[in-house]
Amino acid sequence: MNEEQHERMSRGQGFIAALDQSGGSTPGALERYGIEQTAWHTDDEMFDLVHQMRTRIMTSPRFTSQHILAAILFERTMEGAVEGIPTAQFLWERKGIVPILKVDKGLAPAAQGVRVMKPIPDLDRLLDRAVSNGIFGTKMRSVILEHDEDGIGAIVDQQFEIGHRILAKGLVPILEPEADITAKDREASEQQLHEEIKAHLDSLGDGQQVMLKLSIPVRDDLYADLIKDPRVLRVVALSGGFSRDEACERLAHNHGLIASFSRALTEGLTVDQSEEEFDAQLGSSIEQIAAASAS
Template identity: 55%
Template sequence: MPDATMAEQVSKKPGFIAALDQSGGSTPKALAQYGIEPDAYSNDADMFRLMHEMRVRIITSPAFQSHEVLAAILFEKTMDGTVGDVPVPTYLWKNCGIVPFLKIDKGLEEEKDGAQLMKPIPGLDALLERAAKLGVYGTKERSVIRLANPEAIKAIVQQQFDIAAQVASHGLVPIMEPEVLVKSPEKADAEAILAKELALGLDALPGDYPVMLKVTIPEKADLYAEIMKHPRMQRVVALSGGYPLDEACQKLKANHGMIASFSRALVDDLRVSQSDQEFNAILSKVVDRIYDASVNKT
């Protein structure tokens, strides 16, 4: 069963979820944005070490350790890492009061009919068992929708619910992430189809386990309002999806009950060259902005 105190926090308290889960192919780009170019590391081990150092700098910042950040989504290597000699999930919860989640997907299949399913996730049960032992509360798994193709979107939703059931069997709470691309030429129509399929999927859920949902901020404000009320839904959160921070926050404010789970918009202005004082001040300002957009609606 999910931890009751963590469940109360992620489902009811004001705040937002930080996405610190850049992985694999996105890591060099994330490091470059931070100010670390590819010539600064010679292999994957060096690259992931530098990425871990960046994440630890964020996690240990006074700006991050506040009531405003409810939870953090981690990459597998971050989950397995430490802050000093303390495992990252333990540090987040015991030292910061932040609920740890784990990104579990291994990337996307090639696009078919305007959508990209998740690739197979080998060894998923073993990973989920390990995550549960480390004190992780839940998972996040991403697929992508580009076009308003009803059958493709139905397949995306079905895969999300199938993985969610496997996650829940280990006592973890899944965050399903069927992302509609912000540059989709059919974004509003795709989102309308997605909302309908998600509602049907929730109504058909077996058992009694809770789920969460991470979606692109919709073109139609409050599109997911009814889904938020579903008894199996702990929370609906929003990805920034490539929107600049200002635009993401403005759009989020129009969606009542939806909180942020931003990645790029959270870290875009952070640089390795910044002093701790400057780094913390910038992060504090961004955290306050995202918190405000998550809590104070228009």
């Protein structure tokens, strides 16, 4: 483990930029950026376009370690390059930003009120590639659709089971059991999720730490004890479909919780903006999210 990166993730001020849209979410991300689906004919062309968008963000003079602690990358982004330099190396050596890799392969169909992760074939090989690329940690997402005790238990079991495999490779896993913000019983789901996570932390070995990426809770400071737990390196929040303004307002009510936004970060960025317009919009968004993360 890179100790300098660990120290930055543990104590640094700022937030995590989620630049990890995968096959399912990429068309929507490109459309919001102003690129219609008629602009590509193959997946390779689609991923080239989204890599250009991500590169524009990462190379912006407003995308700096002053407010950005880390960036979450899609697998193909990790294996690509920015300005001729492998992406993770560019982020850390040129920007001082910690590189993190999304490792899940999407969601299984809904059952018991949740969507667990699909199997992750060749996970060990992917983790080995992550280590060789200088990746610090990983991220994997599953979703709670409604309050179901067995389903939420299954979500957390799976997250920690795979988390242990990631820890064994010397990487820090970000566990992301997202609670759907549209669920009417979300508060009950989040309360059980909180208790399940607390119980599962006891499965960690001496010195092992995980990170948690959670929906901004209905009840302010629900995760305050997890934020203080020495077995948790950091607790970060996803925007979950909230606009940037609403996500930042809700985040600011949760002390010690920092952002890991994707859609809310790129909101307002378009392909036809001049570099000055693009950088100004990105900088404004970054400053707003960083201020909300400093509460």
